[in-house]
Amino acid sequence: MLKLIAKRMGLMVVMLLGLAVITFTIANVAPGDPARLAAGPDANQAMVEQIRVERGFDRPLPVRFVLYVDQLLHGDFGSSVYTGRPVARDIAQFLPATVELVLFSISIAIVLGVPLGVIAAVRQNKPIDHAIRLLSVSGVALPMFWLGLMLQWYLALDLGLFPLGGRLGIFTDVPEPITGMISIDALLRGQFAVAGEALWHMVLPATALSFPALAAIIRVNRAEMLEVLGRDYVTNARAQGIGPWRIIAVYSLKNAILPTLAMIGLRFGWMLGGTVLVEGVFDFPGLGLYAAKAAVSSDFEPIMAVTLTLGAAFMLINLVIDLLYAVLDPRVRNQI
Amino acid sequence: MDSLLDIRNLSLVFDTFDGTYHAIDDVSLSLKPGEALGLVGETGCGKSVLTRAAFGLVPSPPARITQGSVKLDGMELLGLTDRALRQVRGRQVAMIFQDPMTYLNPVFKVGTQLVDAIRAQHGGAIDRKAAREIALDMLEKVHLPNPLRQFNSYPHELSGGMRQRILIAMALAARPKLLIADEPTTALDVTIQAQILDLMAELVDDMNLSMIMISHDLGVVAQVCSRVAVMYAGKIVEDAPIREIFETPVHPYTKGLLGALPHPFRPADDLESIPGNLPDLLDPPPGCRFAGRCTFRRPECDAPIPLAEIAPRHSVACVLRPGAVTPAVAATKDLNHA
Amino acid sequence: MTDSNITATDLRTAGKPAPKSFRETRRMIRTYSRSFSSMLGLALVALFLFVALFGPWLAPYPEDAYGAVNFDIKLLPPSPDHWFGTDQVGSDILSRVLIGARTTLQIGLTVTGIAVLIGVPLGLMAGMVGGWLAETIMRVTDIFLSIPGLILAIAIVGALGPGILNAMLALSLVWWPGYVRLVQAKTLSLRNETYVDAARALGAGPFRILFVHVLPNCLSPIVVKASMDMGMAILGAASLGFLGLGAQPPYPEWGAMISTGRAYLPDWWWCSFFPGMAIYLTVLGFNLLGDGLRDVLDPHQR
Numbered sequence: 001m002l003k004l005i006a007k008r009m010g011l012m013v014v015m016l017l018g019l020a021v022i023t024f025t026i027a028n029v030a031p032g033d034p035a036r037l038a039a040g041p042d043a044n045q046a047m048v049e050q051i052r053v054e055r056g057f058d059r060p061l062p063v064r065f066v067l068y069v070d071q072l073l074h075g076d077f078g079s080s081v082y083t084g085r086p087v088a089r090d091i092a093q094f095l096p097a098t099v100e101l102v103l104f105s106i107s108i109a110i111v112l113g114v115p116l117g118v119i120a121a122v123r124q125n126k127p128i129d130h131a132i133r134l135l136s137v138s139g140v141a142l143p144m145f146w147l148g149l150m151l152q153w154y155l156a157l158d159l160g161l162f163p164l165g166g167r168l169g170i171f172t173d174v175p176e177p178i179t180g181m182i183s184i185d186a187l188l189r190g191q192f193a194v195a196g197e198a199l200w201h202m203v204l205p206a207t208a209l210s211f212p213a214l215a216a217i218i219r220v221n222r223a224e225m226l227e228v229l230g231r232d233y234v235t236n237a238r239a240q241g242i243g244p245w246r247i248i249a250v251y252s253l254k255n256a257i258l259p260t261l262a263m264i265g266l267r268f269g270w271m272l273g274g275t276v277l278v279e280g281v282f283d284f285p286g287l288g289l290y291a292a293k294a295a296v297s298s299d300f301e302p303i304m305a306v307t308l309t310l311g312a313a314f315m316l317i318n319l320v321i322d323l324l325y326a327v328l329d330p331r332v333r334n335q336i
Numbered sequence: 337m338d339s340l341l342d343i344r345n346l347s348l349v350f351d352t353f354d355g356t357y358h359a360i361d362d363v364s365l366s367l368k369p370g371e372a373l374g375l376v377g378e379t380g381c382g383k384s385v386l387t388r389a390a391f392g393l394v395p396s397p398p399a400r401i402t403q404g405s406v407k408l409d410g411m412e413l414l415g416l417t418d419r420a421l422r423q424v425r426g427r428q429v430a431m432i433f434q435d436p437m438t439y440l441n442p443v444f445k446v447g448t449q450l451v452d453a454i455r456a457q458h459g460g461a462i463d464r465k466a467a468r469e470i471a472l473d474m475l476e477k478v479h480l481p482n483p484l485r486q487f488n489s490y491p492h493e494l495s496g497g498m499r500q501r502i503l504i505a506m507a508l509a510a511r512p513k514l515l516i517a518d519e520p521t522t523a524l525d526v527t528i529q530a531q532i533l534d535l536m537a538e539l540v541d542d543m544n545l546s547m548i549m550i551s552h553d554l555g556v557v558a559q560v561c562s563r564v565a566v567m568y569a570g571k572i573v574e575d576a577p578i579r580e581i582f583e584t585p586v587h588p589y590t591k592g593l594l595g596a597l598p599h600p601f602r603p604a605d606d607l608e609s610i611p612g613n614l615p616d617l618l619d620p621p622p623g624c625r626f627a628g629r630c631t632f633r634r635p636e637c638d639a640p641i642p643l644a645e646i647a648p649r650h651s652v653a654c655v656l657r658p659g660a661v662t663p664a665v666a667a668t669k670d671l672n673h674a
Numbered sequence: 675m676t677d678s679n680i681t682a683t684d685l686r687t688a689g690k691p692a693p694k695s696f697r698e699t700r701r702m703i704r705t706y707s708r709s710f711s712s713m714l715g716l717a718l719v720a721l722f723l724f725v726a727l728f729g730p731w732l733a734p735y736p737e738d739a740y741g742a743v744n745f746d747i748k749l750l751p752p753s754p755d756h757w758f759g760t761d762q763v764g765s766d767i768l769s770r771v772l773i774g775a776r777t778t779l780q781i782g783l784t785v786t787g788i789a790v791l792i793g794v795p796l797g798l799m800a801g802m803v804g805g806w807l808a809e810t811i812m813r814v815t816d817i818f819l820s821i822p823g824l825i826l827a828i829a830i831v832g833a834l835g836p837g838i839l840n841a842m843l844a845l846s847l848v849w850w851p852g853y854v855r856l857v858q859a860k861t862l863s864l865r866n867e868t869y870v871d872a873a874r875a876l877g878a879g880p881f882r883i884l885f886v887h888v889l890p891n892c893l894s895p896i897v898v899k900a901s902m903d904m905g906m907a908i909l910g911a912a913s914l915g916f917l918g919l920g921a922q923p924p925y926p927e928w929g930a931m932i933s934t935g936r937a938y939l940p941d942w943w944w945c946s947f948f949p950g951m952a953i954y955l956t957v958l959g960f961n962l963l964g965d966g967l968r969d970v971l972d973p974h975q976r
Contacts, residue, residue, distance in 0.1 A: 233440055238422075241427065242422075330442070
């Protein structure tokens, strides 16, 4: 097990280096002047020249790549024209909110998606299956930013059921940070009302964000359950007289959940990307909103840093998923 | 003596996109307590479907039982609720299947699956510890070396022969009256095959079991069973004691199966195969279903031919049987039909 | 002797690669048309293609799609004159949605097309050739797949500057790795099939194996994925448009229209509602079409 983790961590370092090559290439091969990109659109010629020398843009490409990686290793992601601060500090500030939102969203998607997939499979071609199918085909096709807008328009503006946006009401004090995730910090400090309020603020953005993932999880889990329910070992379990509930919820689900896990990992990553769309709608101050603002104002270094950060996060998630695979499937475990 | 299992006029169809597939057509079969019956036929003839359908293991839809009855110890099984059928399956009837590789759940330990099955067989009336005792006891009974270690293994860590022994242990833990063995040795090596067949013969004797062994191989069946029923395209064509099947087979299909059997005194290239394929069961012929491949085909084969007794315990569905209708009678029958 | 006119129904032969007989084709069409959702998908895609082709003639006020301004009829609710209402400069939203379909189709075709053109050859190469070349291709693919595609596309647009062409280019550049994975996996599994081995043993060259045995068998999954990806690419382009990185207003692009209309919620909801519905129905159509095609073309699902 430890060997697997070490091996995967090693692979992750290589992948991150590859990712750095991609961001470096985007920054340097794209038409235009990298120094000007780094300086931002409003900089004058002198500032551009200063940045060119400061950041080594006048050196040959391979040297610049080494410099770039060296900077990254020292936690130097450049600085943001828009916020006027080092990008690393911005990311440290905005990342926890995004992680909190994405964790909440993926939890919704899993908690609803897995049982709905099971129900749809068990009641194949019955009305409930069709209803669930309608939900799942819609989920993949709905633009999540538009779904967010519509939810905001109807549930928040029209009915006033939910806050319009933000992480907390303006009169609520943010709890002293521990993790930076407000709901968890509030729980840790025993401020349950604040935790509830933070979760309440996340309901609409998380719904919009989780909808495509929910749909995908339902689809995969339904298909896998159907497949597993037709397998010989399920026939055998039935032939032994084991009850249907146990066959479905234990014997079949543990097999079906393995491919579903892969989908959960994939969708987790897509959700990270989706925050760029949804956080803006709900004015949720996370990394996605930061990236969106940076992208619109051609604030280059923050975008590259966010790309690297989210890429690393995605890789980390996949590592966790692979480990879960090993925990759940003895065949994988033995290969390690 | 009364029969343990009595299947009467059972018919089953599958509803498919291309039409109604007549998988089992008007099949009757009975089994006495302590009897070991071989159910023989080629792939797709309906032998597995027949036994599974009798105990409610064929998913419906697409399957649909159109007529017949299945009685176990006098109790009608068709129409029983799922819960009641589960009781029957766990306690009175046990099943083992063809491919031991796929009939154990890959993500649970063997022990967990045994304990679950045994508890289900007892209707949940015993605790895990008692079930574990029974499981270890059964593992010993099927001659598995080091039962405790197998108990804590995952299926993929065991060989095919070991898995089949585990499946047999699981099936017999409830001390059922009837064992259905669906091609239990087909997927195994020949040497392992012999061991498993020996084990089954031993257990049938020891536990006073009745058994239906499904196989496409008359040779395998001959090692364990005292009686054979030959199935072709959803119908039983011949049913007789094993000696008579080998010595005086009547139905051309049975003869064909015997011709396809390897024999120590015959070179392998002398094996006969039966030309042709199964008839289209979406639109089965009204008469003998083997007629299309039969060397002895004659006009009366196109009328329905029932299974009839030609000797004590020996029945055949063929116009060639001794004392069957003469061509002239068949011709008048044809006229009556028209 | 054996009666030759007995049709054999051996269900086991269904999975083998065989020339698609008339019966097979008929069965495919029947399977497809029996599914309500597949037919709905086909209908939605057909409607979309129709609108994309004839949008300018269908639109009641075609000039509104290209920035016509008419302030005295701005922000009118849906009415018989303007079925979808009018926007903040008095343009007819129905006209803009209808004419925007063509842009959407262009985006979908371009992005999917480029992704297929890059991804399929690379996947075939990785699957057929092996060695360091395959290793390199797959590693690069893995790295691309390890970043959420939308983020990478945003990064690329960030470097190139906003605009619809750059958005299409960015989406194409992040879309191809999926095809490499798909085709490489399929090629590898086909390479080990008995009938391909047999062909090789009979002296078939690599190109013959590629074009006769491998490529035709890869086509079904590629077609299915491409159909799904049309929808996903449209969604991606709309997302970039919404962020202000794709098509720029007043260009009639659905994502950009939602973005503009957002400022007029909640009172003038129709500005963003109808373009969103257009995206939803189009993407839904392509997804259902892909689903239906998979059920028909992929033997595992049968």
